[in-house]
Amino acid sequence: MQTFALVFAAALPERSNGYIRVDCYGGLNQMRRDFCDGVGIARLLNATLVLPKFEVAAYWNESSGFGDVFDVDYFIEKMNGYVQVVKEVPAEFVSKEPFRVDCSKRKGQFDYVETVFPQLLEHRYISITPAMSQRRDRYPLYAKASLCQACYTALQLNEKLEKKGSKLLEAIPKPFLVLHLRFEPDMVAYSQCEYSSLSPESVQAIEAARGDRKPWTGEQARLWRSRGKCPLTPNETTTILQALAIPTDTNIYLAAGDGIMELEGLTSVYANVYTKSTLLDGDDFRNMHGNTKAALDYYVSINSDAYVATYFGNMDKMVAAMRAYKGLHRTLFLSRRAFAVLTSQGLEGNSLMEALWKVHRNDYVMGVGSALPDCFCEFKL
Numbered sequence: 001m002q003t004f005a006l007v008f009a010a011a012l013p014e015r016s017n018g019y020i021r022v023d024c025y026g027g028l029n030q031m032r033r034d035f036c037d038g039v040g041i042a043r044l045l046n047a048t049l050v051l052p053k054f055e056v057a058a059y060w061n062e063s064s065g066f067g068d069v070f071d072v073d074y075f076i077e078k079m080n081g082y083v084q085v086v087k088e089v090p091a092e093f094v095s096k097e098p099f100r101v102d103c104s105k106r107k108g109q110f111d112y113v114e115t116v117f118p119q120l121l122e123h124r125y126i127s128i129t130p131a132m133s134q135r136r137d138r139y140p141l142y143a144k145a146s147l148c149q150a151c152y153t154a155l156q157l158n159e160k161l162e163k164k165g166s167k168l169l170e171a172i173p174k175p176f177l178v179l180h181l182r183f184e185p186d187m188v189a190y191s192q193c194e195y196s197s198l199s200p201e202s203v204q205a206i207e208a209a210r211g212d213r214k215p216w217t218g219e220q221a222r223l224w225r226s227r228g229k230c231p232l233t234p235n236e237t238t239t240i241l242q243a244l245a246i247p248t249d250t251n252i253y254l255a256a257g258d259g260i261m262e263l264e265g266l267t268s269v270y271a272n273v274y275t276k277s278t279l280l281d282g283d284d285f286r287n288m289h290g291n292t293k294a295a296l297d298y299y300v301s302i303n304s305d306a307y308v309a310t311y312f313g314n315m316d317k318m319v320a321a322m323r324a325y326k327g328l329h330r331t332l333f334l335s336r337r338a339f340a341v342l343t344s345q346g347l348e349g350n351s352l353m354e355a356l357w358k359v360h361r362n363d364y365v366m367g368v369g370s371a372l373p374d375c376f377c378e379f380k381l
Contacts (some may be wrong), residue, residue: 005370012084013046017117018124019089021050021098022057022366025129028069028294029314032155037130040139040147043083045117050098051087053127054291064289071158078154084147089125099123103131110139148375154326157295164292165299171279173272176251178304180297181266182231182311184259185209192216202261226344228337232310235265238336241308242269243356253304255297255315257290306330325375335359 022038024031035052036139044099051066066072074087088094101119103110110131120126139147157165185202188195189209193216196205216224224230232240240246251272254260269271276296277285285293294315301307309316312333320331338359347355 012081016048016084017046018048018052018120018126019086019098020047021092021125021127023053023055023057023100023127023129024052027314028291029298029318032151032318033314034130036147036151038128038144039079039083039150041112041116041128041130043146044112044139044143045120047120048084048086049079050089050125051085057278064291067155067158067294068289069161069291071156071162074156075150075154078156079146079150082149093125096125098125099129101126101128103128111323144257144375147356151152151180152322152375159301161292161299162297164284165296168276168279168296169300169303172253172274172300173251175305176253176274177246177306177308178253178255178268178301179310180255180301180307180311180316181234181237181260182256182313183261184257185261187231188261191230193225194221194229195233198233198262205259205261220342225324225340226337228335228340230336230340232334232336232339233265234262236339237310237334238269239267239352240339240356240360243353244360244369245357253300257293302326302328304328306332306333308332310334310336312347321375332363335363 020038020042022035023042024034024038031052031054038052039049041047043249051072054065072087076087099119099122101116103112103116116126116128143205156162186209187204188206189211190213192213215221246272249272250270251275252266252270254273254275256275276293288296298315298319302317302322307319307328307330309319309332316333320333323329323331338356342352342355342359346356
């Protein structure tokens with residue numbers, strides 16, 4: 001198992017340059033990634049880190065915060081010596097919002113020292129959302145160490161969620177495989193792909209979610225699909241699982257949100273499929289926030305015997321990397337591109353199965369390059 005050694009040669013500077021709050025948007029794993037980046041930025045700028053603001057209303061249509069998912073005191077304890085963390089800003093800043101520094105959509109060689117640092121010195125209390133593409137390779141080692149410590153050690157589920165996660169994990173028959181399946185109406189609508197043989201209910205749900213995003217047609221549609229841009233249906237996923245000789249009596253935990261379409265394409269072949277809603281108490285499950293449900297899926301995924309993903313989103317990257325960090329390397333991303341190319345060539349039946357097996361047989365990944373890859377090295381400060 002690869003680890004990163006975080007041994008400090010010098011203590012944090014005595015005087016902080018100000019306070020930084022990381023404003024996080026999207027789903028839980030996107031927010032987790034952005035917050036980890038923000039920890040590294042705070043250390044880079046010698047700033048005191050304020051607990052993040054989770055902007056979940058637009059994504060989940062609800063309200064939940066950092067403490068609803070993660071153990072705040074544990075995080076602060078584990079970040080001691082890496083970056084100073086406070087639950088609240090001093091009295092002089094309490095009555096006002098932080099000065100917003102917009103760096104979320106900057107790409108390429110975005111330099112926080114040149115762009116954000118002057119604003120921090122001027123306003124003393126700022127908020128940021130880390131840049132979409134940033135140059136972590138330019139971070140000094142102490143900033144990288146802080147980022148890695150946050151992502152892989154300090155972020156732990158709070159006690160209540162940890163107990164639910166353990167209860168859920170115990171309820172799943174062993175051994176088991178986690179399947180992260182993405183085939184929700186909004187996901188398909190966003191992909192701009194069209195599918196044949198979907199049920200009228202699925203077609204209607206996709207059309208309702210499309211809005212202005214019309215599906216590609218003709219040659220554009222073929223090229224788009226051949227580039228692996230179209231989500232795998234449950235039926236296509238099942239075909240690949242069978243091609244990989246995964247027994248049909250395998251215990252599968254379905255890590256997915258609400259609204260997966262065409263699920264019978266999977267469950268008609270793989271009957272031992274389990275979900276949060278079937279394993280947890282009904283009332284308890286219904287009262288959970290979207291972020292807490294996502295946290296349980298993450299918890300089960302990093303502790304499963306194997307992890308298979310039909311997509312390569314934020315959760316898949318974070319799960320693959322954490323599994324690699326824990327030494328759990330049975331992690332597989334199913335190839336949407338290969339499935340599209342092979343079926344477009346007219347392959348079917350045993351010929352398709354054999355070709356899919358050849359594509360995937362060497363594709364179990366260690367996950368080292370999946371999320372925060374700089375953490376998978378040994379360095380001392």
